[in-house]
Amino acid sequence: MDSYEGQARMAADRATEMFGEENQVTAIGEGLGAIAYALLEVASAIRESTEARRGH
Template structure:
């Protein structure tokens, strides 16, 4: 599974949460989705940098 797939999966999971008792899980899943998206961006930057050298 790629970072972008993980981010999308976790964002979907966060969006499915509802109610007060699920708020913490939703926030955690949302933050996890952001982290995976940032890892995907970092990988793209790294690949671009390597290609330029």
């Protein structure tokens, strides 16, 4: 995990240098939104799987 954290920090720093802090914040927000959406999809799949097992 530490390796990924370091890579993420370096990428964020590069984005700030290239595009400014405002764009970094926007990119982080969009990334967090994508993660939240993916987690909702996983939760939905787990729920469907659980319901299917209970129904059989």
